[in-house]
Amino acid sequence: MKKIIIGMLVLLMLFTVVGAAAAQSGKYALVVKSAGNPFMEKVKDGFTKAINEVGGEVIYKAPAEPTVSAQIIMIQQLITQRVDAIAISANDPEALRPALQKAMNRGIKVLSLDSSVNPNSRMVHVNQADPEQIGRVQIQGIAKMIGGDGQIAVLSATSQATNQNLWIDWMKKELEKPKYDEIELVKVAYGDDLRDKSVSETEALLKSYPDLEGIIAPTTVGIAAAGKVLTDKGLVGEVYLTGLGLPSEMAEYIKNGVSPWMYLWNPIDLGYLAGYAAEALVTEEITGEVGESxxxxxxxxxxxxxxxxxxxxxxxAPFRFDADNIDQWKEVY
Known part of the structure; x- marks a missing residue:
């Protein structure tokens, strides 16, 4: 009897080890907004690093255009591939819901990062920073640049981007404070996280609002595009720019004064955190409930x-990049 019990314990331990190894060597999918987006490429680097550390396989999906229909097709493909986890930066929070719920019903762990999905179609969201802080700090920044008086505009990504819209909501709430009474938000434009469209939208803002004094671009593609337009048009000191940008892409515009400072977090760390969160969900270390760690x-x-x-x-928290620190960060990402 003693030998039988020992044998059963050995088998149980073996199954446990095999199960853990299977989970750690699983397939982890990352679905980003679009291909060629520098921010998303850095997110991928971080995600890949994390999954490599836990011994898993990364499946990377990036649609040619930032559309929800392309992301839905990719999710369906991943369900067929029987991946263990899907981490997604959403092009639309609601339209992805049926596809992601189908994935979860098949046992796939679903989490969002950067741009969230409906809470009913994910287990947890990986957020880069507090949305209120992100929105308010950009208004505070542009207000200081233009001396608290003048017209400003926002150059966003897509009109359905969850994170962008939430940040813009907080920008508008910040603008309700009496100290911003002399600042007018004239337009929210959308460059769809495409360089050429962001350039044309910036040019359209300058043409439509000749008295424009500031632009906030809470998107790495948009802020770099706007920086080039303002530089090429010789508008340094006339139209100020801030928002969220990659140090490597914004160093030129910070140094020439087009954008005295801007903000961001480390997209590599964002992807890295999402990778470990996905692994924690797959191994059931967490389920996405409040208080878990x-x-x-x-x-x-x-x-x-x-x-x-x-x-x-x-x-x-969001980090400020300016002329004093941009050189040390531009080589990082």
Whole structure:
């Protein structure tokens, strides 16, 4: 009898080890907004690093255009491939819901990052920074640049981008403060995270609003495009620019004064955190419930917190890049 019990314990331990190994060597999919987006490429680098560290396989999906229909097709493909987890930056929070719910019904762990999906179609969201902080700090920045008086515009990504719209909502709330009474938000334009369209939208803003004094572009593609337009047109000191940009792409415009400063977080760390969150879901270390925690590799301990009707994992606060620090960061990302 003793030998039988020992044998059963050995088998149980073997199954446990095999099960853990299977989970760690699973397939982890990352679906981004579009191909050729520098921010998303850095997110991919971080995600890949995390999954390599846990011994998994990365499947990367990037649509040619930032459309929800392309992302739906990719999700369906991933369901067929029987991936273990899907991490997605959404082009539309609601339209992806049926496809992602189907994935979860098939046992696939679903999480969003950067741009969230409906809480009912994910287990948790990986957020780069507090949306309120992101929105308010950009208004505070542009207000200081233009001396608290004048017309401003926003150059966003797509009109359906969850993160962009939430940040813009907080921008508008910040503008309600009496100290901004002399600042007028004249338009929210959309460059769809495409360089050429962002250039043309910037040019259209300058033409439609000749008294425009500031542009906020909370998108890495948009802010770089706007920086080039303002530089080429010799508008340094006339139209100011801030928003969210990659240091490597914005160094020129920070140094020439077009954008005295701008903000971002590390997209590599964002992808890295999403990779470890996906692994924690697959191994059932977390389920996406408030109060759960896990170790996200080099980023250390991270906790699942409440976020609206769902939950999220927060990377950190937005960071300011200016002439004093841009040289040390432009080589990083």
């Amino acid at each position: 896990f170790t996200a590799g080099d980023l250390g301990e991270k906790e699942v917190i409440k976020a609206g009707d769902g939950t999220e994992i927060m990377l950190g």
